[in-house]
Amino acid sequence: MEIIEIQNEIVDEFNMFDSWMEKYEYLIDLGKNIPKISNENKTDDNIIKGCQSKVWLHATEDNGKVNFFADSDAIITKGIISLLIRTFSGQKPQDIIESNLDFIDKIGLRQHLSPNRANGLNNMIKKIKFYAIGFNKKINE
């Protein structure tokens, strides 16, 4: 599936819920099933700054596609990053770089995130694009 399709799928899923509580519960569920980063990759380099909770993010490239792995000590944060991983894992670097991320707003999450967390989210997206840019360079060499 293309990034845009996955995003639409996520928006549809979230639209099924009426209350923020159900959205949060779903997010927590997702968090529990995040593609876990291996312990040796839980390095300081892989920590994303700007969150009250710690977030580690690692990426590998396989056959021109990027795979993401992450973890956090806070479960809601894990849920959020799992949405990002679902969107971007298995995609081509170029597509990641060019993607647009308005689905976060569309699922009505932004208003339930603290600025602190929103800031953390922006940093996660930055880090994901940063990985993609790196792999893109490597592929094109």
Place this chain on the structure above:
Amino acid sequence: MEIIEIQNEIVDEFNMFDSWMEKYEYLIDLGKNIPKISNENKTDDNIIKGCQSKVWLHATEDNGKVNFFADSDAIITKGIISLLIRTFSGQKPQDIIESNLDFIDKIGLRQHLSPNRANGLNNMIKKIKFYAIGFNKKINE
């Protein structure tokens, strides 16, 4: 006349005026007739701080009585200090030290003085009492 009598006299004089303008005009008149400080006594030591205008104040002792001389570059300030001189010149140091100065409030001037000027006025009174204390010591030695 005793200090308190002079003060009452001043209060009576000012009570004759209805408007601040007349009071100011009277003050300006008084300022013009201030017992002038001689030029050699216009030293930095004799400057009173805390006014936007410069005020010089000098005192001499004669037969157990204090005489004050002053000048200012602002005429209203001169008027104010001339009231003080009228009250205190020719008085005994001990009487000056013990005197009360509420006549300033009674003539309704305080509300027409800026805090800056009120501050300057307080400093003038301090300096006058300071002179009196000095002379008192000398006399009692």
Place this chain on the structure above:
Amino acid sequence: MKDFELIRKDFPILEAKVNGHHLIYLDNAATSQTPNCVIDSISDYYKNLNSNIHRGVHFLSQKATEKYENTRKKFKDHLNANSTKEIIFTSGTTHSINLIANGFINSLKPGDEIIVSQLEHHSNIVPWQMLSEKTGAKMKVIPMNNLGELDIKIYEKLLSNKTKVVFVNHVSNALGTVNPIKKIIEKAHRYDAKVLIDGAQAVPHFHVDVTELDVDFYVCSAHKFCGPTGVGILYGKQRILEELPPYQGGGEMIDEVTFEKTTYADLPNKFEPGTPNIAGVIASGVALDYINDIGLDNIKKYEDKLLAYATKKLKEINGVKIYGESENKTSVISFNIGDIHPYDIGSVIDNMGVAVRTGHHCAQPIMDYFKIPGTIRISFCFYNNFEEIDILIDSLKKAVRMLS
């Protein structure tokens, strides 16, 4: 005794709704809410007497200066200082501490020592760290125990003739511990060390008497005692303030300026250059009057009851661990529940209208001590009530259910 339910009506923000729920504001240690009289005093200032102070000869300037200086007198009286020269208005506790720390820049030298406590807010650590770097003076730390209390025995051992300054908060913002500052001050003075007490979390909750404490510097922020943002109050002993070099240069703090030489004005102006937060300072005085009308003794009694009730109720939740269990505490409870990240709980109950703080509360050394990333912190003001605590407890239980 005041009717604390009636008091709530003075605070318009307590009517706010969050996500359809009534706001329950339990983040008072970060900033307290503002009663109508304080809000009105700000409007009133701008509608009737806004003007630059001190230098003006005109009517408005006179009125504004009078109110501003009268506010200084209120704080002098309230803190029981000796003179209005000992009260400096700043933009906040952080600014005040930096002002004092800078005051020691010429007198400290390598070999000297400054003593800080492990319980401090970053605002009372970083300025001294910067000073220590600049002067070569060493920082020593009074450690705390498991209950969140300072170890006075070790403090005594740290003190010596090398000690030049000691800085401790009166009440810890992260744990609520009330420190034995009278003892701390007395012991420091035996070695001629100066003491700065950070009273940001004390002044809102009980009465402080700087003369009785014999403290050298005492600082607090208006926004923590129902006043506006942007105003700090700094008390310093006159004799010491007179000796300190000025901090910032500008208008009003000088006596005469030429390009060759500038002479500084007397206290308090020496430390108040530039146009101050005039409206804010005046409103801080109104806030002070407001809490004095209620009475700090009444406030203390009532807040102690809230604290005891909330502590008891919290302990009934499975897995709750409270950090800071000194006998001497005010109005703050820091805690975690099981392994759940404090941030997760904070986010969930926020959506239920309950405002608490999570994180390190600008006191990382305390978090390091307990080896935790942070805590959930609830903190009371006198307008909080028992019903709100019940709702908090309920929301916490729901959050735990969602998150485990």
Place this chain on the structure above:
Amino acid sequence: MKDFELIRKDFPILEAKVNGHHLIYLDNAATSQTPNCVIDSISDYYKNLNSNIHRGVHFLSQKATEKYENTRKKFKDHLNANSTKEIIFTSGTTHSINLIANGFINSLKPGDEIIVSQLEHHSNIVPWQMLSEKTGAKMKVIPMNNLGELDIKIYEKLLSNKTKVVFVNHVSNALGTVNPIKKIIEKAHRYDAKVLIDGAQAVPHFHVDVTELDVDFYVCSAHKFCGPTGVGILYGKQRILEELPPYQGGGEMIDEVTFEKTTYADLPNKFEPGTPNIAGVIASGVALDYINDIGLDNIKKYEDKLLAYATKKLKEINGVKIYGESENKTSVISFNIGDIHPYDIGSVIDNMGVAVRTGHHCAQPIMDYFKIPGTIRISFCFYNNFEEIDILIDSLKKAVRMLS
């Protein structure tokens, strides 16, 4: 074109009475008055979103942070900065200048030179004097001529490779002269010197574009452009701000704190420790919107007319001497009448409801140049009108009659 008479209704204080007379407020260079929208935004803040910013996870904190940061964006756009990281909120112009002066404390050394103009406000002299004393760098002064204009020829001669910093105001608060800062900046940059422009008297009156000016630091105060007291805006080039050491230590300006080491946060937080004047900053943004709604071009045109009219009328009074007669002036007239002390005139017309400033206007070097104790200064805002100038002139004539 805006109807400037209608605008007066936005300012409640203009209805005030002094001694039975209508207030005529001509002391706008000291502080400007505040429109209802700004006053209301402060009340609104305390009634609806008061909360400590940045660190909170809860609703109020989020709303307050959003508004605060959105205000930063407004100033970034207005000044045409490159990034919100370049906008620092302080407590005023004086604070901003001290912050920057302190930033040079490690890089200046004996032999270096800093250049100031003779037209400066004490706030832009004293901090640099203090820096000069601490570092051994020398201060050089750009002199002015009889018209109150800086002598650019001499400035060029003062510049050399030794020059590290130049600081000049955009508009002189004492004389109203608009300085040719674009030229001043350009010439300083040829020697790699940094330039700080004190825009306290410029930002209220015309449009300022920091990118076009290529200025390194630009500072102003909200209370001079219809905003509240206690708020300063500091623009600095990102690259340079990043290199400067932090000024004050505290919460929010740090990344991590241990007793061994502290790492500082990114811009702008590095320079905003402690709880800022949140309500004030947000209200400053409202003030900015307000003057932008009127339009700075409209304001400039209208104020220029007021200035021309008042200058003409004043000159008709016998014995009037105006100080500061540059072709390039805004909204300020400094003058004396005959030998009459300015203080006397100020006091008399104050009793007639006319508020002006007298004295040295925190610019003693200018008074020293003219060998006068001070001046009477009138200064306009866009809510002043021609009728008010007529009343001023009338009052001055009466005062002269009384005083001579």
